[in-house]
Amino acid sequence: MAHDTKKTPDDFDASGLVRISEAAQLAGVGRQTVEYYILLGMIDPIRPEGSRARYFDEALVRRIQLIQKLNRSGYTLQAIRQT
Numbered sequence: 001m002a003h004d005t006k007k008t009p010d011d012f013d014a015s016g017l018v019r020i021s022e023a024a025q026l027a028g029v030g031r032q033t034v035e036y037y038i039l040l041g042m043i044d045p046i047r048p049e050g051s052r053a054r055y056f057d058e059a060l061v062r063r064i065q066l067i068q069k070l071n072r073s074g075y076t077l078q079a080i081r082q083t
Contacts, residue, residue, distance in 0.1 A: 016057050017046065023056035027064035034064060042067055042081050 023045075024031045037043045038054075043063055045054035056064075070080050 015055075017055040018061075020045070020054050020056065023061050023064065026061045027068065029064060029068055033068075037064060037067060040077060040081060042077070 020034055021031055024034045043060055045056055047054055067080055
């Protein structure tokens with residue numbers, strides 16, 4: 001029997017944060033997509049002071065999902081970024 005590795009909102013840890021790979025899975029996109037949105041300034045991950053690690057809360061995951069939905073609906077990333 002195969003294990004289902006699909007992430008759910010229950011995968012947020014006690015702090016309510018997940019790392020980039022988990023955020024991508026929760027949002028239903030690839031890690032590169034999340035990296036691209038960060039590069040464009042469309043999302044701003046949480047970075048604890050003194051750390052290079054990037055964390056995402058539920059609101060950021062929902063933002064990634066919204067960007068995807070709008071982009072699939074025909075909006076350009078530039079137009080979405082301006083909102």
